[in-house]
Amino acid sequence: MSDFLLTPPEGREPLQASFSDIANPLGLDGIEFIEYTTNKPQSLGQVLETMGFRPVARHRSREVLLYRQGGLNIVVNAHPVDAMGASHGSDVPAIAAMALRVRDARAAYQYVLERGAWSVPTHPEVMELNIPAIHGAGGSRIYFVDRYKEFSIYDVDFVPIPSVDQRPPATAGIHFFGIVQYIGPGRSNDWIAFYNDLFGTELIPDEQRFGIMPKGTLLRTPALDPNQRFMLQLIEPEVNVVDVDERLQRIGLGVPDVLVAVKALRALGVEFVETEAAHTERRGAISKTYLGSVVFELVHSEKE
Missing domain, CATH: 3.10.180.10 (2,3-Dihydroxybiphenyl 1,2-Dioxygenase, domain 1)
Incomplete structure (x- = not known):
């Protein structure tokens, strides 16, 4: 969420038609993962597998499973508190978050806060990373991740499922x-x-x-x-x-x-x-x- 969404049109600067391709204030580099929340993780998992995704790792302390194919990562979060909050009590799965790859997560987070974004308090458990996030559409979260190359967030927060290919092809x-x-x-x-x-x-x-x-x-x-x-x-x-x-x-x-x-x-x-x-x-x-x-x-x- 941002102050932009609370300011009436007459109080904002006019929109520009386009912006320079080199303008990348956050050092954005794509999507790291999309997160679904659900109270029916097995059913959602079956849908993802028909789409070619494979479960590759489990979260160390939460009811969360990582699905992957090629360069795509989808997180299925069935942790009861998270699933209930993101779906607003509904039984259907919800896209609860997108994680953006950035050059420097802390700097990116500070940049958007200075421009009116609303922070999301995070409460990492022992052995968990503290990934900064802001509010997005409908109560969703936008995370900022700078560990996505040789050493990734999954190396800390997840345990690989034994005997499973960690890089299933797309x-x-x-x-x-x-x-x-x-x-x-x-x-x-x-x-x-x-x-x-x-x-x-x-x-x-x-x-x-x-x-x-x-x-x-x-x-x-x-x-x-x-x-x-x-x-x-x-x-x-x-x-x-x-x-x-x-x-x-x-x-x-x-x-x-x-x-x-x-x-x-x-x-x-x-x-x-x-x-x-x-x-x-x-x-x-x-x-x-x-x-x-x-x-x-x-x-x-x-x-x-």
Whole structure:
């Protein structure tokens, strides 16, 4: 959360149309992990495995499991207090956090606090890292991680599952493409300002679209490695829609060939939406909704 989201439009600076590609105030370098909270970790785990993820490690002190494929990490948090808080008492899984890779986590955290971000108090247990975080959409958290190369956060907080490949290959070249965020009516400018001021995001022109779900506003983050840039898609509710809760709604996964990826994932058991309004094509595809809330979107995306 940020003061930007509480300041009326007339009290803010005008939005700029674009920003320099070299503007990277946090030293952002992509997404380290996405965290789901759930009180049904086995069911969510089954969904993730159909998407090609494999469980590779368990948290040392909490009911948390790490799933991985290629360079993607998904954390499934079933710790009772965390699961209840992030889902607001709902039985469906929720995207509770995204962790951003940065050059210096402490410096990045201080930078965003100075610009109005709201801190999240953390209470690490013995042998746990203290990972700084701020509030995001709908009570979610945005973590800052600078241990992601040779020595990572998982080397401290997690114990590898015996006899399991710690680096399972990515199915059909899957990689992180972005996050889809549902926002409240008339809130696009607030969130554009939030991500621009804190992270240096670039506003993508409306005529430049990706995938088969083109609604909303697109932002692209900077990154130290161009291959680690990712998208944020902000979607306001349709007129007369009852559900206007703000939240991180789904993960976008990039693939070099959508049709090949869909074939591979169908072989693993994934079902895709095939309707007149949304159907598999070379630009993208979208999975059916699992467990009431879990959706994966495929987008054509070539690594540089």
